[in-house]
Structures are given as C-alpha cells and as structure tokens.
Amino acid sequence: MAARKFQSETIRAFAPATVANVACGFDVFGMALEQPGDEVELTLNNSGEVRICAITGDNGLLPLEVHRNTAGVAITSLLRYLQENTGAEIILHKKLPSGSGMGSSASSAAAALVAANEALGNPLTRKDLIPFAMEAERVACGSAHADNVAPALLGGFVLVRDPAEPDLIEIPLPPDLYCVVVHPRTEIPTREARLALKQHVRLTDAVTQWANTAALIAGFFRQDYQLIARSLKDVVAEPVRSVFIPGFGSVREAALQAGALGCSISGSGPAIFALCKGSRCAENVAIEMQHAFLKAGLNSTPYISALPAPGASIITRTSD
Amino acid sequence: MAARKFQSETIRAFAPATVANVACGFDVFGMALEQPGDEVELTLNNSGEVRICAITGDNGLLPLEVHRNTAGVAITSLLRYLQENTGAEIILHKKLPSGSGMGSSASSAAAALVAANEALGNPLTRKDLIPFAMEAERVACGSAHADNVAPALLGGFVLVRDPAEPDLIEIPLPPDLYCVVVHPRTEIPTREARLALKQHVRLTDAVTQWANTAALIAGFFRQDYQLIARSLKDVVAEPVRSVFIPGFGSVREAALQAGALGCSISGSGPAIFALCKGSRCAENVAIEMQHAFLKAGLNSTPYISALPAPGASIITRTSD
Numbered sequence: 001m002a003a004r005k006f007q008s009e010t011i012r013a014f015a016p017a018t019v020a021n022v023a024c025g026f027d028v029f030g031m032a033l034e035q036p037g038d039e040v041e042l043t044l045n046n047s048g049e050v051r052i053c054a055i056t057g058d059n060g061l062l063p064l065e066v067h068r069n070t071a072g073v074a075i076t077s078l079l080r081y082l083q084e085n086t087g088a089e090i091i092l093h094k095k096l097p098s099g100s101g102m103g104s105s106a107s108s109a110a111a112a113l114v115a116a117n118e119a120l121g122n123p124l125t126r127k128d129l130i131p132f133a134m135e136a137e138r139v140a141c142g143s144a145h146a147d148n149v150a151p152a153l154l155g156g157f158v159l160v161r162d163p164a165e166p167d168l169i170e171i172p173l174p175p176d177l178y179c180v181v182v183h184p185r186t187e188i189p190t191r192e193a194r195l196a197l198k199q200h201v202r203l204t205d206a207v208t209q210w211a212n213t214a215a216l217i218a219g220f221f222r223q224d225y226q227l228i229a230r231s232l233k234d235v236v237a238e239p240v241r242s243v244f245i246p247g248f249g250s251v252r253e254a255a256l257q258a259g260a261l262g263c264s265i266s267g268s269g270p271a272i273f274a275l276c277k278g279s280r281c282a283e284n285v286a287i288e289m290q291h292a293f294l295k296a297g298l299n300s301t302p303y304i305s306a307l308p309a310p311g312a313s314i315i316t317r318t319s320d
Numbered sequence: 321m322a323a324r325k326f327q328s329e330t331i332r333a334f335a336p337a338t339v340a341n342v343a344c345g346f347d348v349f350g351m352a353l354e355q356p357g358d359e360v361e362l363t364l365n366n367s368g369e370v371r372i373c374a375i376t377g378d379n380g381l382l383p384l385e386v387h388r389n390t391a392g393v394a395i396t397s398l399l400r401y402l403q404e405n406t407g408a409e410i411i412l413h414k415k416l417p418s419g420s421g422m423g424s425s426a427s428s429a430a431a432a433l434v435a436a437n438e439a440l441g442n443p444l445t446r447k448d449l450i451p452f453a454m455e456a457e458r459v460a461c462g463s464a465h466a467d468n469v470a471p472a473l474l475g476g477f478v479l480v481r482d483p484a485e486p487d488l489i490e491i492p493l494p495p496d497l498y499c500v501v502v503h504p505r506t507e508i509p510t511r512e513a514r515l516a517l518k519q520h521v522r523l524t525d526a527v528t529q530w531a532n533t534a535a536l537i538a539g540f541f542r543q544d545y546q547l548i549a550r551s552l553k554d555v556v557a558e559p560v561r562s563v564f565i566p567g568f569g570s571v572r573e574a575a576l577q578a579g580a581l582g583c584s585i586s587g588s589g590p591a592i593f594a595l596c597k598g599s600r601c602a603e604n605v606a607i608e609m610q611h612a613f614l615k616a617g618l619n620s621t622p623y624i625s626a627l628p629a630p631g632a633s634i635i636t637r638t639s640d
Contacts, residue, residue, distance in 0.1 A: 028531040161535040162528075167550060169538050200520040206556070208482075210530035211348040215481040217534045218489050221541040230487060236526070 009319050010043045011119050015110035015312035016155070017096050017303070018103035019181060019273045020147040023232040023264040024212035030103075030147035031157040033179060034305035038107040039093040039315065040071055042115035047087030050076050057094035070105040070136035071112035078116055078132045082123060088116060099187040101267035105140035106148035109133040114153070114312040126153045126311060130166060148267065155311030157220065174223035177307040178282035180260070182251070182289040183271040184298040188244045196240050205235045225261060225277050232262025232275060245270045247296025254292035258285045279306070329639050330363045331439050335430035335632035336475070337416050337623070338423035339501060339593045340467040343552040343584040344532035350423075350467035351477040353499060354625035358427040359413040359635065360391055362435035367407030370396050377414035390425040390456035391432035398436055398452045402443065408436060419507040421587035425460035426468035429453040434473070434632040446473045446631060450486060468587065475631030477540065494543035497627040498602035500580070502571070502609040503591040504618040508564045516560050525555045545581060545597050552582020552595060565590045567616025574612035578605045599626070 016037040022029040052064045052072050066072030071092050079086055090112060096104040113129045133149035146166050150158040154170060161167040201209075212231045219227035242248040242265060251272055255263035259281045260274035272289065276282040286302040293300040336357040342349040372384045372392050386392030391412050399406050410432060416424040433449045453469035466486050470478040474490060481487040521529075532551045539547035562568040562585060571592055575583035579601045580594035592609065596602040606622040613620040 025530065025534065027527045028534065159531065159534050159538060161531045161547075161550065167535075169535055169547065171538060197523065199523055201523050201526050203517065203519055203521050203556075206521050206526040206529065207347045209526065210345065210533040211479065211481045213530040214345065214348065214479050214533040214537045215487075215489055217537045218479060218491060218541070221538070227481075227489065230481065236523075 008043065009119065009317060010041055011115040011317050012039060012041045012315040013111045013115035013118065013312060014039050014315050015107045015114065015152045016309055017107055017181070018148045018151045019179065020103060020267040021234070021237060021265070022157075022216070022273075023234045023238070023262055024209055024216055025159070026209070026234065026237045027145060027147060028160050028213065029157070030151040030160070031179065031307065032151040032155045032309040032311055033102070033181060033303060034309040035303055036095045038096050038104070038111050040108065040111040040115045041091040041093070042112065042119060043089045044116070044119045045087045045089060046085070048085050049087040050079065051087070051089050053089050053091050055092045055094060058098065061098060062092070062094065068139065070109040070140050073139045074109035074132045074136040075112050075116050077135045078113055078129070081132065082120065084120070090115070097183060100183050101188070101265065101269040101271040102181060102183065103148035103152060103267060105137060106133060106152045109136035110149055110152035110312045114314065118314050118317070127168065129153055130168065134163070134166070151311065153311050156308035159217070171217060171220050173220055173308045174225065176277050178276045178279055179305045179307055180255070180274045180276060180282050180286045180289065181266055181271050181303045181305075182286065182293060182300050183303070184245070184247075184293045184300040186246065186270050186298060188269050196244070197237060198240070201236055208233075208235050228275065229261040232264065234264050238264050241265055241269055245272070246298055247293055248272065250296060251289050251292040254288040255285050258288040260285045279304070328363065329439065329637060330361055331435040331637050332359060332361045332635040333431045333435035333438065333632060334359050334635050335427045335434065335472045336629055337427055337501070338468045338471045339499065340423060340587040341554070341557060341585070342477075342536070342593075343554045343558070343582055344529055344536055345479070346529070346554065346557045347465060347467060348480050348533065349477070350471040350480070351499065351627065352471040352475045352629040352631055353422070353501060353623060354629040355623055356415045358416050358424070358431050360428065360431040360435045361411040361413070362395075362432065362439060363409050364436070364439045365407045365409060366405070368405050369407045370399065371407070371409050373409050373411050375412045375414060378418070381418060382412070382414065388459065390429040390460050393459045394429035394452050394456040395432050395436050397455045398433055398449070401452065402440065404440070410435070417503060420503050421508070421585065421589040421591040422501060422503065423468035423472060423587060425457060426453060426472045429456035430469055430472035430632045434634065438634050438637070447488065449473055450488070454483070454486070471631065473631050476628035479537070491537060491540050493540055493628045494545065496597050498596045498599055499625045499627055500575070500594045500596060500602050500606045500609065501586055501591050501623045501625075502606060502613065502620050503623070504565070504613050504620040506566065506590050506618060508589050516564070517557060518560070521556055528553075528555050548595065549581040552584065554584050558584050561585055561589055565592070566618055567613055568592065570616060571609050571612040574608040575605050578608040580605045599624070
C-alpha cells in the first residue's frame with residue numbers, strides 16, 4: 001500500500017466514564033456518564049508505529065508501552081485491521097481514576113479510537129470501533145467484555161446481548177433520569193473483584209436476576225420509574241463485591257433514603273452509582289452518599305450526569 | 321356473616337392454556353394461548369362447602385377430591401379469603417392434557433376462579449385472583465409459581481418479576497406474532513422435570529440467560545422480530561429437560577427451518593412451542609414440527625394462536 005500523506009493535524013477526542021452492570025445486569029448492561037472522561041490527542045504520521053508520547057493526570061502510574069496501554073492497544077489493532085501503514089503519536093489525558101469501576105480503561109480506548117477514526121476520515125462507524133476497544137479491555141482486565149466500551153463509544157444505555165458478535169442493543173431511557181456516581185478514595189483491582197465471584201450461582205438467584213434484567217428494560221421502555229426502582233437489584237455480584245467497599249451498606253442506604261430509585265456498585269467498584277428521578281433528587285443523593293462514605297472514613301468524589309449521556313466525541317481538530 | 325342468598329345461576333368460564341418460560345425466561349415469563357383451554361361450570365350455594373360434581377375429558381385421571389384438584393383448591397382459598405359462608409358445585413371440563421407443559425393445572429384454577437368471582441359479583445380484579453391460583457399451583461406441582469396462572473388470568477405475555485408479592489408486568493407484543501404449540505403423545509411429570517434441573521448454574525450461562533431475557537423484552541417493545549429471534553434461547557433448562565422429549569432436536573430444527581423465530585420447550589414439556597411472524601409461517605411450522613415428531617415415533621396435536629391471546633373469560637351465565 002502506498003504511503004499515505006498526512007496533514008500535520010492533531011485531533012483531540014473525549015470519551016465518557018461508564019457504569020457497567022447497573023445492578024442486575026452483570027456483564028450485560030452499561031451506560032455512559034456525561035463526566036468525567038478521558039481525552040486523547042492524536043497525530044497520525046508515516047512511521048508505521050504507534051507511540052504514546054505522554055500521559056497526564058495518572059500520577060505516573062500508567063504504562064507508556066503501547067501494548068500495555070488500552071489506548072495504545074486499541075489504536076494498534078485498529079490500524080492493523082485497516083492495513084494502514086500508518087503510525088500515530090498520542091497524548092493521553094487521564095481524567096478518570098484507574099481501578100475506580102467507572103470504565104477508566106474503556107474511556108481511554110474509546111477516545112483514542114474515535115480520534116484515530118476521525119483522523120483517517122471516519123472509515124468506520126462508532127459501532128464498528130467496538131471490537132478494537134474490546135481487544136484493549138482484554139489487555140486491561142483479562143476479558144474482552146463490551147459493557148464499558150459499548151456505552152463509551154455509543155453513549156446512552158447499552159445491552160450487550162452477546163459479546164461474541166458483538167450483539168449490542170441501545171435502550172431508550174426515560175426523560176428525567178439522572179445518575180450519581182460517588183468514587184471513594186480506595187482502589188479495587190478489577191481482576192481481583194472478578195476473581196472474587198464464584199463460577200456458579202444458585203438457580204434461584206439466577207432466576208431473580210433475569211427477572212430483574214427483563215423488568216428493568218420494561219421499566220425503561222415504559223418510563224415507569226417505580227418499576228425501574230423495583231428492578232435495580234443485584235443478588236449475584238453485589239453481595240460478593242460489596243465487601244471490598246468500606247461503608248457500602250450505609251452509602252446504599254443513604255442513597256435510597258434520599259430518594260434514589262436504586263443504588264449498587266459501578267462496575268467492579270469501588271465507585272457506587274445511584275439512579276434518580278430529577279436533578280434535585282440526584283444532588284441530594286450525591287451529598288448523602290458522600291456523607292455516608294465520610295462516616296466510613298473515606299473521602300470521595302461525586303459526579304452527576306443527566307441520562308442518556310452522549311458517547312465519545314471530537315473536541316478539537318487543529319492544524320499545526 | 322349472614323348467609324348470602326343465591327339465585328340458582330350457573331356460570332361457565334374458560335381459561336386458556338399457557339406457555340411458561342418462553343425459552344430464556346425460566347420461571348419468569350409466561351404467555352396465554354387462544355386455544356385450548358379448560359372450562360368450569362360453577363353454581364354457588366349455601367352449603368359452605370366446595371364440591372366437584374364431575375370432570376369430563378380427563379379419562380378419569382384427575383381427582384374429584386377438592387383439596388387435590390387445582391380448581392377445588394383455588395375456589396376454596398378464594399372463598400376462605402372473602403370469608404364467605406358459601407359453597408359451590410363445579411363441573412370441570414378438561415380440554416387440556418395434564419402433564420403437557422401447557423399449563424393444564426393453571427387453566428383449571430383460573431377458569432374456576434373467574435367463574436366464582438363472577439358469581440359473587442366480581443369483588444376482585446383478575447390480578448387479585450392470582451394468589452389463589454398460585455396456591456392451587458402449589459398443590460399441583462409443589463411450588464406456588466405464577467408464570468402459568470398470571471397469563472391464564474390476565475392474557476397476553478406476563479413477566480413475573482417477583483412471585484412473592486407477586487409483581488407482574490404485562491408486556492406488549494408485536495402485531496403479527498403467532499405461537500405454535502405441538503403436543504406429542506408422551507408425558508413428563510412436572511415434578512420430575514423440575515427435579516432434573518440442577519440447583520446451581522454456571523455464571524457464564526446465567527449471564528447469557530439474563531442478557532436474553534432483557535433482549536427479548538426489548539425486542540417485544542421495539543417490535544423487532546430479528547431481535548426476538550436472537551433472544552429466544554435457553555441455555556439453562558432446555559439442555560436438561562429436552563432429553564425427556566423424544567425427537568426434540570429435530571422438531572426444533574424443523575421449526576427453525578420452516579421460518580420460526582425461535583423454538584423451545586413449553587413449560588416443563590413435552591409440548592414444544594415456536595414463535596412465528598405471520599399466520600402462514602405458523603401453519604407451515606406446525607406441519608413441519610408434527611412431521612418431525614412423527615419421524616421420532618410420536619403422534620402429536622398442534623395448536624396455533626394469534627398473540628397476544630386474551631385471558632380467562634365468562635362463556636355463559638344461565639339461570640335454572
């Protein structure tokens with residue numbers, strides 16, 4: 001393939017944090033937040049190599065090696081697929097804390113992919129980009145799941161019916177829904193939180209869970225907030241993973257007391273999310289959840305998003 | 321309470337057969353068929369006792385003892401709840417084969433309850449009647465599940481989010497959906513089919529199942545027949561229970577080859593259902609399924625219903 005000529009252009013893209021699982025939907029539900037989100041600055045070149053020039057906001061914790069960084073893995077696999085003899089230099093601005101349960105690795109990968117796709121003239125759709133982001137997830141946490149990367153790229157609420165195809169179903173949300181995510185200053189490695197799960201579940205618990213995933217979807221289509229509230233329950237992952245989060249029970253209780261429809265672990269934690277009807281309720285819930293974490297000895301950072309939140313987007317496009 | 325005076329009136333009511341589970345929704349999904357369905361003739365009296373005078377169509381197999389018959393148990397528990405010093409005489413016309421997986425016991429209970437409620441001036445709604453029918457299910461198969469009785473009483477497609485409350489969610493169906501049920505001449509006792517299930521399931525299978533229950537509901541709301549087709553899969557109960565049904569694999573394959581959206585076991589079997597788009601497809605599917613059963617050495621009876629099908633109803637009201 002003839003070497004492509006590049007204008008010396010830098011694309012800056014954003015991709016949002018995401019809440020995976022959403023209580024009942026372990027490994028199958030995910031939704032985008034408005035904020036926070038990682039940003040990637042990307043410039044294509046003819047080097048044939050992907051290079052991460054710098055990472056900001058990570059306190060020096062993330063690897064600059066391309067094959068160990070989700071942004072690097074995602075772009076490398078995208079360029080390989082497109083058979084582009086193309087290189088890229090990227091700067092990753094981490095705004096999401098790693099190991100928070102808010103889809104940090106997915107956010108970096110999604111931002112990088114959207115920037116690269118834009119720089120190449122958008123040969124692929126957002127949905128087409130998902131397999132490359134899943135490949136990056138495999139590097140980050142050992143399995144190529146889509147429940148963070150799909151909403152990070154597409155926005156909104158996504159049901160991963162089948163991660164193998166992948167078969168992704170975008171679900172409409174009612175108009176007045178807000179998501180509060182409170183991230184306490186403590187870390188759970190995703191791998192360990194996954195390993196804590198048993199490989200078998202009781203049939204009765206599984207039945208409860210699939211009744212609730214079905215009911216939550218019905219609640220969203222019906223815009224029935226009470227049905228949403230009744231369905232936001234997790235009898236499979238939450239009982240096992242919540243023990244890693246100091247104060248989980250009291251934070252959850254505080255959210256529900258303050259009017260949240262439901263409250264559970266965001267992804268594998270330690271961040272905890274709550275769904276609320278209305279922005280005022282969301283503000284109160286955020287305050288009460290922070291307060292409860294404080295009582296448990298943890299400082300925390302709250303984020304409030306109106307739902308559905310958009311997926312990854314281009315921030316700027318600058319010629320040098 | 322003063323003894324109520326009764327006009328010597330006989331109510332005849334119908335309640336439909338039902339398909340429980342509907343592939344992915346083990347213990348949580350159920351839907352009504354148009355036909356077949358049991359009928360109950362009921363006359364109230366002052367005796368304070370419920371009596372089953374006769375049962376037709378059962379080849380003498382069903383018990384006339386009130387506490388061992390689902391129609392008898394349902395009415396007894398209804399009258400006890402209403403604190404009525406009332407008796408009833410009923411004749412049960414079995415049109416549904418017992419042990420077919422088509423909700424035979426639920427149909428009898430639902431027809432009896434609707435007849436009794438009508439005779440009493442309809443003090444309760446159809447939804448209110450469900451707990452009494454569930455009590456009858458406990459007698460018939462050892463657990464008070466609602467996935468047959470709820471659609472038998474309410475019609476349509478019902479999601480049992482929680483059998484304890486019960487929390488029942490009526491789900492809209494797309495306009496051109498048909499259900500084929502083919503009942504082979506062989507019997508599986510419900511208890512044994514339930515006992516064949518393991519008490520634990522693999523987490524990966526459970527995740528597949530709750531992705532599919534969520535996706536099937538989304539498919540129904542969206543009227544997306546292809547999504548419905550992709551979601552009609554059961555990796556939990558079908559692999560275990562299908563071994564009790566001679567020819568299951570070839571019948572299922574025949575249904576799919578003839579254009580069915582999906583095909584699985586009706587309840588605990590041996591009846592097999594298929595969902596189809598359009599009546600012509602349903603007719604072809606019924607023929608091919610019967611043909612495949614015949615090759616496996618079994619005669620069978622097919623039933624085709626347009627969905628959603630109505631729930632239990634009053635047929636006649638006659639004064640003597």
